[in-house]
Amino acid sequence: MSTGISANRMEILQIADAVAREKSIDKEIVIQAMEHALQKAARSRYGAEHDIRATIDPKTGEMELKRVMTVVDDSVLDPETRPFNPSTDIMLNVALKSDKEAVLGKEYSEGLPPIEFGRVAAQTAKQVINHEVREAERERQYGEYKDRIGEIINGVVKRVEFYNVIVDLGRAEGVIRKSESIPRENLRVGDRTRAYVYDVRRETKGPQIFLSRAKPEFMARLFAQEVPEVYEGVIEIKAAARDPGSRAKIAVISHDSSIDPVGACVGMRGARVQAVVGEMQGEKIDIIPWSPDPATFIVNALQPAEVTKVVLDPEDARVEVVVGEAQLSLAIGRRGQNVRLASQLTGWSIDILTEAEESERRQKEFASRTELFIRALEVDEMFAQLLASEGFETVEEIAYVDTIELAAIEGLNDEIAEELQARAQDFLDKLAAELEAKRVALGVADDLKAVTGLTAPMLVALGEKGVKTLEDFAGLVGDDIRGYFETKNGERVREPGVLEDFALTQEQADALVLNARVAAGWIDALPEADEEEQVEGDADDVARVFPDKG
Secondary structure, eight states: OOOEEOOOHHHHHHHHHHHHHHHTOOHHHHHHHHHHHHHHHHHHHHHHTTTEEEEEEEOOOOEEEEEEEEEEEEGBBBTTTTTTTTTEEEHHHHHHHHOOOOOOOEEEEEOOOOOOEEHHHHHHHHHHHHHHHHHHHHHHHHHHHHHTTOOOOEEEEEEEETTTTEEEEEESSSEOOOOGGTTTOOOOTTTTEEEEEEEEOOTTSSSSSESSSSSHHHHHHHHHOOHHHHHHSSEEEEEEEEEEEEEEEEEEEESSSTSSSSHHHGGGGOOOOOHHHTTTOOEEEEEEOOSSSHHHHHHHHHTOOEEEEEEEETTTTTTHHHOOOOGGGHHHHHGGGHHHHHHHHHHHEEEEEEHHHHHHHHHHHHHHHHHHHHHOOOEEEHHHHHHHHHTHHHHHHHHHOHHHHTTTTTTHHHHHHHHHHHHHHHHHHHHHHHHHHHHHHHTOHHHHSSSOOOOHHHHHHHTTTTSSSHHHHHHHOOOHEEEEEEEEEEEEEEOOOOGGGGGOOHHHHHHHHHHHHHTTTTSSOOOHHHHTSOOOOHHHHHHHHHHHHH
């Protein structure tokens, strides 16, 4: 049985209305899909080479088919990419014979008789409409949810597939992957749940809405829902870290001095924080005050452990924290959880030492410096200990410090200070000669010696690692110099750098390579402003390992 396209005009509009409401898309999109389906059927009937267009009046449902021809000439036609098509084109000189107002691009149309849909044509039209409606629905979903990234959204668990939870959001579906779910949380079909929208992507099978219940941002958003001061911006959540399902830390600060940020987040009798804990399956939450001072913030982050001392290394974002013996297990936490969360919260790598360990290390460092001064300056142990206790760490510091500063040490005078500096400089000269001889013996080229920033100890270290020419060094990258981690057989393995012992920063290592490439002629010399930033072989940097190299 076949159906004429002119029949059931109002029914066509009713169908368009129903589909638009069901899929939450515009009625115009559904009508356009119907027009495209009609065009495809007409081209199958009259020939695909024709430019056939279909229109459906959105008010009356009246459908119209027409064949269109466009005025062209040789100036807009390319025989290879756009040859003349007699079914759709009419030359300008031909069009002018019947229409004096003909211009390039003008279209002429003629009506076509209605067509009847057979079974095959009807099935094709249905496929076209379904495809375009589905694409419009996907685009609507993407447009709606891409602007909701960073929000908490409610939904109902629709199904569970390979530990991934599919959530019905009403007008779309979201997925909570296993890695983004709370461990040991058992969501079942029909359960209502809340989750954090962290990504929305266009994919072949439609927009994918990725949800999480494990990210720290989920906890932060829950606090914004439960604590009015957070929602209003009076209290700001500066950082958050989580071990999902077990423990979390959150750092807060108040922009109103009259409001305690920790107390406001805890709430009366813990009501506010308990509401968040309940949503997170009993996860324990430490609420700590944020501080702009890194040391204070780190001490707060390690709560409930009490910290004795903090030593910061801003260059490498590392910190040594000293705690009492009784506080060690509390500071580290079960399976390292407390220190790990504190590190994530603050952004610093945290090393925890007991007071006994720190004292032992300091004694070793003091003994090492004392031994160095005894050997380099040819003084007795008591004199060497005096210098070490005054804060001198390297022979360079003694050789180049202001004589007045040395003479000011109790028991020293100008004459002794000058003698100490003379001995220190003699030691450094001898050491430099030894290093130079060692460099030559190792076969390290002279042109590598000329690279700005490379010191004598560095050149010896390079020779021992097999880097002996300017081209060898210029071919390295910063990680080759400093060392790096890589995964082998599932384990994280440290690959040592050729100058790893010199504790260079990434910027210094990159600058050394850049200087070598300039010296080798691989790249042009840098502008003067950048040359000032090149590594100049700062004696203080080398001094950190100089004693060992002596």
